[in-house]
Amino acid sequence: ARGDGRSCVRFFEPEMDTHVERRIQIERELRSAIAADIIEPHYQPLVSLKGERIIGFEALARWKNRTLGCIPPDVFVPIAEETGLIHALGDQLFRRACFDANAWPGTFTLAFNVSPIQLRDPTLGLRILAILGETGFSPRRLELEITESAFMDNRGVAKAVIDELRQAGVRIALDDFGTGYATLSQLLSFRLDKIKIDRSFVSHLDDSADSRVIVRAILGLAQGFGLTTTAEGVEDAAQLAYLVANGCTEGQGYLFSKAVPAADIPALLHRESGR
Numbered sequence: 001a002r003g004d005g006r007s008c009v010r011f012f013e014p015e016m017d018t019h020v021e022r023r024i025q026i027e028r029e030l031r032s033a034i035a036a037d038i039i040e041p042h043y044q045p046l047v048s049l050k051g052e053r054i055i056g057f058e059a060l061a062r063w064k065n066r067t068l069g070c071i072p073p074d075v076f077v078p079i080a081e082e083t084g085l086i087h088a089l090g091d092q093l094f095r096r097a098c099f100d101a102n103a104w105p106g107t108f109t110l111a112f113n114v115s116p117i118q119l120r121d122p123t124l125g126l127r128i129l130a131i132l133g134e135t136g137f138s139p140r141r142l143e144l145e146i147t148e149s150a151f152m153d154n155r156g157v158a159k160a161v162i163d164e165l166r167q168a169g170v171r172i173a174l175d176d177f178g179t180g181y182a183t184l185s186q187l188l189s190f191r192l193d194k195i196k197i198d199r200s201f202v203s204h205l206d207d208s209a210d211s212r213v214i215v216r217a218i219l220g221l222a223q224g225f226g227l228t229t230t231a232e233g234v235e236d237a238a239q240l241a242y243l244v245a246n247g248c249t250e251g252q253g254y255l256f257s258k259a260v261p262a263a264d265i266p267a268l269l270h271r272e273s274g275r
């Protein structure tokens with residue numbers, strides 16, 4: 001399957017044994033992938049835990065490279081951040097995602113990840129609003145996922161961008177909650193709509209009393225502040241039952257579906273409606 005661009009088994013060329021060489025090659029390939037607009041969003045369903053219905057999708061970047069194979073976002077997003085390529089990559093992924101999301105039922109949400117580095121750019125808000133205008137996708141159906149670190153560094157710029165977008169009707173979700181170091185008061189100085197509970201807590205609900213306490217505490221906190229909650233990485237029915245019993249409003253994870261290409265969404269929705 002070597003070099004056919006379809007196989008995702010191979011990760012890196014074996015002869016590239018040093019980290020530095022590999023990193024340089026990925027960076028070079030990343031530049032041309034962005035120039036050619038070939039990194040594409042796939043979509044993972046967001047499921048309402050009341051009635052277990054799909055209510056939207058999170059866009060997750062997927063890059064299949066001819067020589068390097070499939071490179072996961074955990075590898076290329078940090079490189080894009082370090083090199084400043086994240087701004088161009090973020091814009092093109094967002095444009096693609098808005099076009100794709102226009103084909104979904106009109107009530108569905110598009111959740112899109114925004115890197116803390118993107119939030120250092122004071123023009124981000126304007127560019128997002130411009131892409132919404134250009135694609136005709138409603139800001140009210142958009143939810144931006146932001147991690148805690150964005151709330152710590154460069155708070156002035158991030159806050160201004162977030163305020164601008166919220167005013168246009170965009171919702172803000174705090175991603176990976178519980179893994180960062182922001183204080184509660186730092187977080188509360190931003191207006192949030194949703195908290196996403198990190199997968200590391202959800203995956204240990206069955207074997208860690210600490211994880212259960214933390215998840216219950218986060219759910220209580222969110223309820224107190226009137227925020228919705230999404231549990232990430234829900235993989236089995238026992239996790240789902242615990243989350244529902246403790247008032248979690250939404251879930252996401254392999255129990256429902258992994259991220260799928262845009263073209264597979266009609267079949268996914270058809271299968272759901274036939275349930």
Ligand code: C2E
Binds near residue numbers: 073115234254255
């Ligand atoms: P994230 O935003 O926390 O995304 C959730 C990750 O968990 C995704 O990994 C998803 O595929 C994975 N996941 C979902 N459900 C399950 C499950 O049940 N079990 C397990 N084991 N994993 C599950 P992915 O797609 O590899 O993305 C990794 C990270 O890369 C994302 O974490 C996000 O921080 C970043 N990322 C992905 N796409 C983008 C993008 O378009 N822009 C930016 N800035 N970052 C992105």
Ligand code: CA
Binds near residue numbers: 058113145
């Ligand atoms: Ca996310």
Ligand code: CA
Binds near residue numbers: 198
């Ligand atoms: Ca997350």
Ligand code: CA
Binds near residue numbers: 176
């Ligand atoms: Ca994450």
